[in-house]
Amino acid sequence: MKKVQLNPLGWMSQLSQAEVARLQDASDSELFSMFRNCSLAVLNSGVDEDNFETLFAPYENFDIKLIRRERGVKIELINPPEVAFVDDKLVKGVHEHLFAVLRDLLYMGDKYDLLHEHAPSDGAQITDMVFDMLRHAKALEGNDNVNTIVCWGGHSINQTEYKYTKEVGYQLGLRDMDICTGCGPGAMKGPMKGAAIGHAKQRNKTGRYIGISEPSIIAAEPPNAIVNELIIMPDIEKRLEAFVRLAHGIVIFPGGVGTAEELLYLLGILMNERNHQQPIPVILTGPAGSEEYFEAVDKFIADTLGKEAQKKYQIIVNDPEEVARALCSGLEKVKRYRGAMGDAFSFNWSLKIERDFQQPFIPTHKSMSSLQLDHNQEGSDLASNLRKAFSGIVAGNVKAEGIKQIKKHGPFEITGDKALMSNIDVLLESFVKQHRMKLPGSAYEPCYVVKQK
Template identity: 55%
Template sequence: MSADIARSEHCDGTKVSTRVYPARSLSVLSHAEVARLSDATEEVGELLRQVALAVLTSGEQGDDAEQLFETYRDFRIEVHQVNRGMRIDLENAPGCAFVDGEMIRGIRELLSAVVRDIVYFQTEIHPSPYFDLESSGGITNTVFEVLRNARLLDTELDPRLVVCWGGHSISGEEYDYTKEVGYQLGLRGMDICTGCGPGAMKGPMKGATIAHAKQRTLPGRYVGISEPGIIAAESPNPIVNDLVIMPDIEKRLEAFVRLGHGIIVFPGGVGTAEEILYLLGVLLNPNNRDMPFPLVFTGPESAREYFEEIDRFVGLTLGKSAQDRYRIVIDNPVAVARHMAEGMKAVRQWRVDTNDAFYFNWQLKTEPAFQEPFEVSHESMAALDISPGLPTHEMAANLRRLFSGIVTGNVKPQGLRAIREHGPFEIRGDRDILAALDELLKRFVAQHRMKLPSGKPYQPCYRIVG
């Protein structure tokens, strides 16, 4: 692992108790709004505590959420109404979030975003009869409302937001490559959106910051989109300047494709595979056939076999029509950036011709199978239908759920507990597909893409049943 990845302001166990005032979108609130926020934090107290703890360790390396929660089990957060608006009280917060007794400004902004998004969903959306969380259109409207409340929808900007997906556990060579791609994108005026964590989520942002400085386009947009179940394992990297916490993984994935104008996929593990299958399943919808959506898989020369394996798996399970939706570019950051720049022109023209917004892709058709939350359990994992007779979109949806379940078993606290108590998830299905899946997962394990290296052998949270 490169020194650039490994270096971090490691929390040394120091704990700080203090009071802070929110930043940015929560800096000006009415008394009524503060009262609702304060009341709601009692209802979502443990969820808010865990997500707040994740952002207070922003920049730390590690994906063991249970260890994080155990280390700071005495951490507390409370929201209070005061004359000047709202105050956040922290007890036994990680000392690495502070410099000389003052909270780092970027972390204060991220903490404010956590309070804003979690409480907004619980108070304004979830109980409201005006939000239909059971229908496809209602879910899309919910995604829009959360993004709008986070002030991420800018009507003044042309299409230029590139979503970058990839693993949090990658090699130093791959990390450096993501930085170079980000740099080339930044030189061409593009902004970056990622899952907000380390590795391939941090590298493109870091490269883009240098390019934006050279082009005098600072501050650039560095958007991080996360959700409560994953953020403790992938805490926000310090470059993120716009963070939004979506309610669940499905709304997080929809936010990526509605907000972004093109997507670049770097090497990763099961989380990246989940994202690929989600996007391809959406793009294969006949209603989206003609919509321009630039999609590139890329990495250094050492990642060539990785993408060949992904390509074979996609071809076997989803067919050539899915393979035709992306381009594989190996070891050529300039070519990747140029392809994205040309793609942005096509996206802009399409939005103009179809009278669609630049800031939110309303016309993208998303089936309910890609929007309905998948509750991961041993029963739901074993019941997944992985057979060649399925319609392509159903196969993509079930494979996405399968990989989502493995992510849960690898890093999410509830998944870790379930595996300890009941053993590995069982995966059943067609022999040929399972053989290809087994090969792909073994490659992820061998290349340390499942979890960040901890000195211990990876213990699979799944078992493939022939």
């Protein structure tokens, strides 16, 4: 049996004895099982696997414990994955990530009672919680420079697309922009890797590579090795809010349903009349050959949300330098707007996010089939419901609970009016055809059925 004890790092090395006692109490809670799984995922950093069962199967004997010491709390690993070690020494980045998991799941989870009825549910309370979690993670420190670019895109992309994400990241890094992604492989790893080279060329030693995940997705997308600031939000809705309030600009690379969910969330917010003046630069980009993908996405947005939604982003194909220049121009507008509004540069308080975009959507067969998917609603409301439909498909594809439901009860049913269902079906089929649902080499079995009323 292999045992490894780890000293606390970062903010977790400055806990009071009362806080350590609370953490030990939390080790007997439901949160601890989540903490164990997320820690195991972090220990598998760099492993290209999006099936939680395959990832966890070899480690049934793995365990993790908290050991109380006068100076704080230690983590003890029992039978950890060898991939996390070099010559029997734990990789430093993995060490840091483990204490980030401890901070976000056990400390913050216990503080906000995240798994129970007392968890924040009011819109303002949720935003305050997102702010507090980012503050505890020190993500807001250094974010006053108005240079944080959130990059979204698929974990299942081809080599041409991956190289392009690196080139875009490189151009951003040369211009001293920091990168924030979902922290996994593919289009999340590429921009960070490219930016790291750009930062090195500019002798920028403070480059930030922020990875924001959530418990049900981190097992399918373990943090890549470039991430130097890991943050785990309680659920996908808090994760998305953290992205948009932290971001100064957003780049969207080719991806599958998860990327479509992120785009729909963003458009739903920007279509709110109270956000019409928000100058957030949003760029959809990919290499030559990705035109078909962007045409499909752009047509879907036009047919479902309309021309107003299309005005919220621009598409740039095969031109990383133009992407970087367009973002530089957009960031100047962000500075002026935040200054005029008296808003913080580090956290976008003035962005209005309706409660429906903040409340967790739990994908079940009932909740998926009950979604209102028709044009008899405001564009922002339709974007919210479409986002939920795509979120359910993500759950069915890669999240443990979603996969279990599909195995037990069969595919989720998505039902709506004929035109809208046709639009959804065409887009999803294009994702399947382009192998964007699962990692290359694995067969995809749809977890959904599209039905017309």
